[in-house]
Structures are given as structure tokens and as C-alpha cells.
Amino acid sequence: MIKKNFFKKIYEIQKKIRVVEEKIASQYSKNKMRCPTHLSIGQEAVAASSGLALQKNDISISYHRSHAHFLAKGGSSKKLFAELHGFEEGCSKGIGGSMHLVDLKNNFYGSTAIVSNSIPIGVGLAYSLKLAKKKNLVCIYIGDAAVEEGVFFESINFSILKKLPVIFICENNFYSVYTHIKDRQPEKRKIYKLASAMGATSHLFTQDNPFKLFKKFDELFKKIRKNPKTHFVEVETYRYLEHCGPNDDTLLGYRKLQDVKKWKKKDPIDFSKKYLIKNKIFKISQINNLDKKITNFVDKDFNYLNKLKKPQFKNISKLVYKR
Amino acid sequence: MTKITYSQAINKALTEEMSRNKKLVCFGLGVNDSLNFFGTTKGLVKKFGSERVFETPTSENAMTGIGVGMSLNNNPCVMMHQRLDFFLLAMDQLVNSAAKWHYMFGGKNSVPITIRLVVGKGWGQGPTHSQSLQSWFAHIPGLKVVMPSFPSDAYNLLKKSIRDPNPVIFIEHRWLHNIEQETKKIKYKNKQNLTELISKGKDFTAVSYSLSTIEMLSIKNVLKINKISFDLIDLKSIKPLDISVIKNSLKRTKRLLVLDSISHPFCSIGSEILSQLYREKNIKLIKPPLLKTLPDIPTPTSTFYTRDFYIKKNDILNDISKLVGKKIKLKNSDTILHDVPDSNFKGPF
Incomplete structure (x- = not known):
């Protein structure tokens, strides 16, 4: 059984991601975050439970929708907000924006914008772990469209060939921008089976119960650290807002309102809250206090932006090459 | 040795x-x-x-x-x-x-x-x-x-x-x-300047790199017989590009040949060099600069076509003759083997 503290953490990190993302969504229309921004609202559970199951020395790397992965690996919401606003205090000094986050202190090696671009880089990081004989793993977050790119197959082939400690976590939210997976991949072919056919040890997890999901990730990661091999996990998930930006997009008509409703009804954060109360792990008042604490913390991090000065263009040419 | x-x-x-x-x-x-x-x-x-x-x-x-x-x-x-x-x-x-x-x-x-x-x-x-x-x-x-x-x-x-x-x-x-x-x-020289004047002369400046430097050296003797000498600048580094060595040489020779013989002409390293020099205040050339590249055509396979596709030694010499205003006596034997590096080479790789 997971300890009480872990219940708290799993709930807390999910909630924090959501509050951060909602803060971004609510402030986006002020036009101060001038970068393409892909919010994770609805998809927090995968990031939270896998992120918590990772050790600090485990590495993770991600794609364009990466705020949740960054935060779950320990990334600072202050630095995330600053990055989105283009300040030098941002995690990537304002050069990268929402799609290029980094936090080397916590071994979050980066998120990148081109579909599947970070996959081989994650595999390379794992090869280095192998060379250095380290007992850690690399977690590569991908979306469902990533397996449509050739580089995915090139990379997983090499990873399996060299028995690298890699966990692919595929967040299948069914859409590549507004195009449904049924228009992109054969309907009856499951992504995790594709990975299995390549030779990876493959699993299908669900996000409905984030505590169970954590346990599964935790066991799997321990196994990989002990016996380095390439594993693949597919989790079906759903984003509530538009592909890129802060708005509800059900009016666009590419997805059915009832689908959105169906997923919202089994929202993992709501589930977590009810689960904690029902199982008498926490009282309602304790959870409400925790929520309030998280909101205050996030507000404080956001308000910190008011203190920041405009960055200077003359400084950026120094970043092109390492001297 | x-x-x-x-x-x-x-x-x-x-x-x-x-x-x-x-x-x-x-x-x-x-x-x-x-x-x-x-x-x-x-x-x-x-x-x-x-x-x-x-x-x-x-x-x-x-x-x-x-x-x-x-x-x-x-x-x-x-x-x-x-x-x-x-x-x-x-x-x-x-x-x-x-x-x-x-x-x-x-x-x-x-x-x-x-x-x-x-x-x-x-x-x-x-x-x-x-x-x-x-x-x-x-x-x-x-x-x-x-x-x-x-x-x-x-x-x-x-x-x-x-x-x-x-x-x-x-x-x-x-x-x-x-x-x-x-x-x-063969020595490691950490501080060595990348772009180098590797041979000194007076009639014109030649800028080249990689194989084109070897091609320039291969016509040095013919030019010497014809009483023509040149500064040969070997770029070695394409980026960063150090234009200063070229500028210094041109102040003396005032004539320029860029041999960019393994590149197509459009947006080539040669055209970048000419563009940078054009914007320089103190560069005054007697003749318009020469830029020799491959044609703006993908490489053909047939040896009948490559004969005219690649730049021949005599083409370079003819151009130099016009650049410096001196006649150069050409020998047929000056034509380089156009599709193998040396007579010992047997294809295909």
C-alpha cells in the first residue's frame, strides 16, 4: 500500500499542474504570453503519477505539451511562468517559450516542438547512462502521433537493440491537432502492440485511478532500473481545451460534446479527491486547505513576474555557441 | 622521410x-x-x-x-x-x-x-x-x-x-x-589561425578550400613557367569565416579568384565571400572578381557528361589569364583526370 504522504503528493502534484494551467489559460488573453502554448488540462494524471515514480537521477524528456511533465519532475512554476512571458528568468531564458522547457537540476533534459524530435535524444541520454553504468532510466514522453514518424521506429529499434533503460510513455489523447487517430492510423491496431511488435515490453495503463497508475509506474520503473530494457506504456487520456491555446474548442465541431463530457465525468483529479475522502485518508477540510495552499502558491509565483525587468536583446547572441 | x-x-x-x-x-x-x-x-x-x-x-x-x-x-x-x-x-x-x-x-x-x-x-x-x-x-x-x-x-x-x-x-x-x-x-596546434595564407605571390589572390586548394596547387607550376605568381588562401574553416586574411592579401594583389569547385554557384561559400568583400570600404579591385563553381545542375553520372561538368585545369588557367592580363601557354597534358583522383584509382567508391 502506498503511504499516506504519497496519496497527498499524487493529489497535490495533479492539482498543482491543473492550477498552473488554469492560471495560464485565464491570463493568456492579456497577450503577454506570446508563444504557442499547449495546455495539459485533463492529462495531468499521467504526468503526475509517472513523474512521482521517477527518481531525481532518472531523466525525462518531452514534447510540445510538456508543462505537466516539467512540473511533475520538479520544475518550478515560477520559471515556467517567466518562460512563457519571455523573461530572462525563465527556465530557458525566454528563448524557448512554452515548447522548450528545461530543468537540468531535476534531470528534465528538455521538451521540443517538432513531433518525435526528442525521442532519439532520450535514447542517446540512455546510452550514456549505460556507458556510465548508472542504475537509472530515461522516460520519453510522446503523444499518439509520434508513432507516425519514422524516427520513432529508428529510435526504439536502437533502444531495444542496445538494451537501454528507456520507458516510452505514450499519452494517447486521440488527436493530432484536430485530426482523429482513426484518420491517421489503422483503426484496430493498438499503439502499444506496435511497440511490442518492435520488441519492446509493452503495457496498456489507464488514468482513471491515478493512485493505481502511480503504483504501476513505480513497479515498472524499479524493474527497469534493476534490469535495463526498453519498455513502452500507452495511456489513453484526453485534453479538455483546444490543441494550442487557452480556449474550449468544442464549437469547432471536430469532436463531440458528449465525448468531452464523458472524459470530464471521469476526471482523475475529481476522482482522486473523492477517493481520498471516501477512504478516509483526508477530510474534506484538509483537502480544501491543501487546494487553497496550492492556489496561493501559484498566485504568488505568477505575481512574481511583476518584479521582472525586460530582458536585453544584446545578450542573446552570446547563447548561439558555447564559448 | x-x-x-x-x-x-x-x-x-x-x-x-x-x-x-x-x-x-x-x-x-x-x-x-x-x-x-x-x-x-x-x-x-x-x-x-x-x-x-x-x-x-x-x-x-x-x-x-x-x-x-x-x-x-x-x-x-x-x-x-x-x-x-x-x-x-x-x-x-x-x-x-x-x-x-x-x-x-x-x-x-x-x-x-x-x-x-x-x-x-x-x-x-x-x-x-x-x-x-x-x-x-x-x-x-x-x-x-x-x-x-x-x-x-x-x-x-x-x-x-x-x-x-x-x-x-x-x-x-x-x-x-x-x-x-x-x-x-602532423602536430596539434590549438592556437593556429584557421584561415591561412599558404603560399605567397603577387599577381592575384586565390581563395579555396578542401579539394579546390589542391587543384590550385596543381597549377602553380604552370603559372610559374608563365611568370605568374599568386597568394593562395586556404579557408579551412567555412564557418566561422575569417575574411581578414583575404582582405589583407587583396590590398596587395587587387585581383581575386575564388575557386569554389565543389559547390553549385547559388548561395555558395564563394558568393558569400564576394558579398562580404563588396561591402568592405577599402577593397579596390582592378578587375571584377572571378568565382568558379560547378554549374547550377545536379551532378550527372555518365563520364561523357562529367567531363564537362567538373572544372578542368585549363578552364581555371584561361580565366586566370584574363584576370591578370597575361597569356598562358597551355599544354594538353595539363588537363587533370576528371573523374578519378589519381591514375592508381580504380572505382567505384
């Missing part, structure tokens, strides 16, 4: 750097086959093991990204391709990852990767085995591009590239691999 070839010099540099830095990793298709990547990787697996020196799947894009990942995690890499043309499959990882990483994450870490690319010529290499795309790579901020002409420079620049914390594209012309130099000239 012992001599060393260009490919042996590369082998020496790789062996020494692998010994010097135990974290350095080396990979590519052919690194451990029976031909050892034109002899340049001979003995590496035996000496350093198959974890640090390895053959790769035929997966150019992934392997480039894997190299970026390793180099971000304390394992600098040398990656290699026997023809540059295959590396085009890896442009996402080169341009969007390797070149940008240091910049786009605010200088948090960098990508010490050296990518060796071999350019083919002649013996029917054709449209997709002969491309030399240094001007593409040089266009991308974040990349460095070097193209050494001599064994000593190949040795020195490969070492420098490997020790550079940034991604470096190291382009080798296949026809240079058998070029020899005295072994004693």
Missing part, C-alpha cells in the same frame, strides 16, 4: 582523442567493417571496445539525435557518414536539435558532437553521391563547418572539432584521403 596520408591523419587524431577522453564515443555505418571507413577508423574497436565505437542501424535521423542525447550527457560524439547525401535524412536532428540546443534552452548545456561527412566525386557518383553542402550547414546559426585540405589540417581540425563544446560539421572530400604529407608536420 616518413609520410602520412589524410585518412591516416584522421585515424591518428581519432585514436589520440579516444585515448585522451575516455567519454568520447564514435559511431557510424562502416566504422568496424573490413574497409574501416576508408581506413580512418582502423583499430578503434579493438583499442576502445564496441561500446564506445560501434556500427549503427541505417537510421540517420535517430542516430544523430542519439548522438545529441549522448553528448548532452557527458559523452561527446564523433558520428560519420561515408557520403554526405545520406546525412540529409537527419536534418531535423541537425538543425532543430544539435544547432539549437545551447541557444534555445538559454545556454544550459551544449552539444559537443562532430559529424564527419565524406563527399564523393567522379566514377559515376552521380546526383546523390557527390553533394557538398557546406553552404547549407554554414547557413545555420549554431553550427560550425570545417573543410581541411591537408593531412596536417585534417589532424588538427578534427582534434579541435572534437574538443569544441559545439556541433561541428567536418567535411572530407573523398579525393583527399590519399594525399600525403611529411609525418613531422
